[in-house]
Amino acid sequence: MATTQFKNLFTPLKINSLEISNRIFMSNAAHRFYSGSEGPNERALYYYEARAKGGLGLIITGPHYISPFTTSGKPTAYQSDEVIPSLKRQADTVHKYGTKVFAQLGHVGNYVTGRGCGGGSTWGPSPVWRRNLFAPGWQEVPHEMDEDEIDRFVSDYGGAAKRVKEAGYDGIEIMAMVGLLQAQFLSSAMNIRDDEYGGPLKSRMKFLLRTIDSIRDAVGPDFVVGVRYTADEFVDRVWWTKNHGNTLDDAKEIAKILESTQKVDYLFPCATAFGPAHVPPMNYPLAPFIYLCAAVKDEVKLPVFGNGRINDPVLAEKILDDYQADMIGITRGLIADPEFPKKAREGKVKEIRKCIGCNEGCAGGHYPRLPLCCAMNVEAGREKEFVITPADNQKNVVVIGGGAAGLETARVAALRGHKVKLYERENELAPELTLAAKVPGREGFEDTLRYFAYQMELLGVEVNLGINITDETVLTNDWDVVVVATGAKPFIPRINGIENSSIRLVEMRDVLNEKTEVGDNIIIADYQNHLYGLDTADFLAHRGKTIELINESVFVGGMVDYQSINTMYTNVLSKGVKITPLTAIKEIVENKVITYNLLTNREKTIDGIDTVVVCTDGRSDDLLYRKLKSKVKELYRAGQCVSPRKMLDSIADGYRVGKLL
Numbered sequence: 001m002a003t004t005q006f007k008n009l010f011t012p013l014k015i016n017s018l019e020i021s022n023r024i025f026m027s028n029a030a031h032r033f034y035s036g037s038e039g040p041n042e043r044a045l046y047y048y049e050a051r052a053k054g055g056l057g058l059i060i061t062g063p064h065y066i067s068p069f070t071t072s073g074k075p076t077a078y079q080s081d082e083v084i085p086s087l088k089r090q091a092d093t094v095h096k097y098g099t100k101v102f103a104q105l106g107h108v109g110n111y112v113t114g115r116g117c118g119g120g121s122t123w124g125p126s127p128v129w130r131r132n133l134f135a136p137g138w139q140e141v142p143h144e145m146d147e148d149e150i151d152r153f154v155s156d157y158g159g160a161a162k163r164v165k166e167a168g169y170d171g172i173e174i175m176a177m178v179g180l181l182q183a184q185f186l187s188s189a190m191n192i193r194d195d196e197y198g199g200p201l202k203s204r205m206k207f208l209l210r211t212i213d214s215i216r217d218a219v220g221p222d223f224v225v226g227v228r229y230t231a232d233e234f235v236d237r238v239w240w241t242k243n244h245g246n247t248l249d250d251a252k253e254i255a256k257i258l259e260s261t262q263k264v265d266y267l268f269p270c271a272t273a274f275g276p277a278h279v280p281p282m283n284y285p286l287a288p289f290i291y292l293c294a295a296v297k298d299e300v301k302l303p304v305f306g307n308g309r310i311n312d313p314v315l316a317e318k319i320l321d322d323y324q325a326d327m328i329g330i331t332r333g334l335i336a337d338p339e340f341p342k343k344a345r346e347g348k349v350k351e352i353r354k355c356i357g358c359n360e361g362c363a364g365g366h367y368p369r370l371p372l373c374c375a376m377n378v379e380a381g382r383e384k385e386f387v388i389t390p391a392d393n394q395k396n397v398v399v400i401g402g403g404a405a406g407l408e409t410a411r412v413a414a415l416r417g418h419k420v421k422l423y424e425r426e427n428e429l430a431p432e433l434t435l436a437a438k439v440p441g442r443e444g445f446e447d448t449l450r451y452f453a454y455q456m457e458l459l460g461v462e463v464n465l466g467i468n469i470t471d472e473t474v475l476t477n478d479w480d481v482v483v484v485a486t487g488a489k490p491f492i493p494r495i496n497g498i499e500n501s502s503i504r505l506v507e508m509r510d511v512l513n514e515k516t517e518v519g520d521n522i523i524i525a526d527y528q529n530h531l532y533g534l535d536t537a538d539f540l541a542h543r544g545k546t547i548e549l550i551n552e553s554v555f556v557g558g559m560v561d562y563q564s565i566n567t568m569y570t571n572v573l574s575k576g577v578k579i580t581p582l583t584a585i586k587e588i589v590e591n592k593v594i595t596y597n598l599l600t601n602r603e604k605t606i607d608g609i610d611t612v613v614v615c616t617d618g619r620s621d622d623l624l625y626r627k628l629k630s631k632v633k634e635l636y637r638a639g640q641c642v643s644p645r646k647m648l649d650s651i652a653d654g655y656r657v658g659k660l661l
Contacts (some may be wrong), residue, residue, distance in 0.1 A: 056652030062104030087167030106175025171224030231269035254399025282357035283441035364561030401485030405639025488618035519610025617644035
């Protein structure tokens with residue numbers, strides 16, 4: 001039954017001659033299911049079909065690359081008619097559910113490396129690199145495109161657009177954002193040319209305007225053409241020019257010029273040239289850059305799309321109601337829950353599996369070049385192989401441990417029709433999630449806990465808190481299946497001299513839970529290299545402590561996704577935290593901490609320290625599993641009791657075990 005709560009969200013919108021059934025869209029996300037030079041494959045087909053089936057109005061697929069990645073690169077799929085059948089399969093599949101589909105066309109410029117693309121030089125308007133603070137190996141000075149090369153790219157846009165239309169797509173979006181090739185031409189910081197493609201804004205727009213002409217000539221007047229572009233680059237200064245990046249004032253002027261062409265049907269302003277604002281992580285507030293869309297919308301009559309950490313239909317409805325945007329992108333929200341629109345329409349808001357902005361599986365897989373996945377939704381990107389089906393026989397299943405792995409095991413087992421009991425020795429579910437949510441900006445983990453708690457209630461899982469299950473308990477009960485998901489135990493390494501020192505040695509979980517006192521001058525020894533060290537530093541610095549954060553790697557948080565780590569560094573550095581990489585503790589002498597550099601062995605004495613906080617992954621708490629092994633007919637383990645890993649891995653473990661039962 002449809003709800004009237006979201007009247008704006010489920011109102012159709014007409015763009016050019018096309019009517020979109022509702023205001024929810026999925027913008028392109030770099031899913032990495034196939035190489036950038038290839039056309040859509042089966043994995044992408046199932047991925048998009050799941051979202052279309054969930055009831056959204058529009059999917060923007062891509063990015064679809066129109067020209068070779070490098071000066072010696074091979075042609076991309078979109079330079080040949082051979083791509084049309086695979087595009088048509090994708091369009092036809094999405095259309096089955098009443099969802100419209102656009103293709104985002106573009107080129108990455110020097111967002112990639114020549115070596116990584118098989119050789120040659122990357123492309124750019126000027127020989128300046130794309131700033132990349134936490135993946136400097138991806139910084140490369142590109143080849144400065146000459147006019148003949150620009151002409152060829154403009155022609156390639158038209159050719160790709162023609163193929164997209166022939167495949168049955170409903171529209172095209174030009175990719176001119178986040179420091180990619182078109183955005184580099186638009187940018188006063190990246191484009192330092194002195195010819196007709198550089199200098200004043202209108203000249204920097206010439207490549208884009210010619211691209212629009214080429215596409216419009218290829219598709220005709222009635223086919224939707226939109227532009228996604230950067231509304232504020234947030235670049236105050238760079239070393240290679242006195243120019244700063246484009247600002248919102250530039251974005252407003254760009255919007256008016258694009259509208260004046262009468263060849264553009266919608267605008268999609270977004271944030272940043274280099275930094276984390278493109279995929280705002282959990283540390284950002286919800287909808288942090290919708291104000292950019294609202295400002296552009298005030299300048300034009302064209303429909304304006306908006307997105308960025310919008311994970312709730314109530315928030316989406318408010319943005320529409322406040323006339324800040326006309327279409328709402330819920331991209332990561334739809335990765336986390338493809339049925340987001342359907343659940344919102346039916347008033348089942350509590351059932352929505354919200355994106356928490358962890359970026360672990362979506363944006364986090366970008367530089368390792370891993371296919372997209374999702375911490376909250378194990379099926380994301382694997383829709384064909386990961387399907388929950390009813391079990392042949394109902395079993396009595398007990399899950400021991402109410403953390404992320406145990407909760408997901410219980411959820412999937414219950415969906416398969418089993419009778420499930422879950423036991424957690426603490427007096428609350430998922431204490432590790434509660435712990436993580438204590439850090440400033442990490443409150444999103446509370447959404448994970450809320451989702452699982454509601455699923456347990458909805459699916460009839462019997463939840464028992466404050467009960468420690470022993471091997472004797474298991475062996476005296478007649479359970480068909482036992483799943484051990486007992487997590488990991490804190491681990492504090494031995495530090496020479498600590499027993500004769502006034503310095504307190506504490507574990508970070510006790511600090512975040514405020515179970516232990518800490519002094520004012522603190523060293524955090526981060527041996528985890530993910531979230532723990534930076535989060536603990538943020539937590540303590542927020543309370544006015546003086547912090548030095550040491551780590552054995554080249555930089556702290558090396559396993560954190562490139563969007564989140566940028567934000568986390570900003571947070572801790574702005575609070576005065578000192579970060580010392582390639583460093584470990586040798587020993588403690590009285591109230592002095594002796595550290596050493598892992599490369600040079602050079603020692604340093606740090607005086608006046610009253611607390612050392614240790615951050616580690618812990619050690620698997622698998623004793624119960626080992627005691628039950630060979631004594632229980634059907635025994636499984638999941639999550640950190642297998643090995644200490646991240647929430648994404650724990651939930652994936654739980655899903656797989658639940659499917660096996």
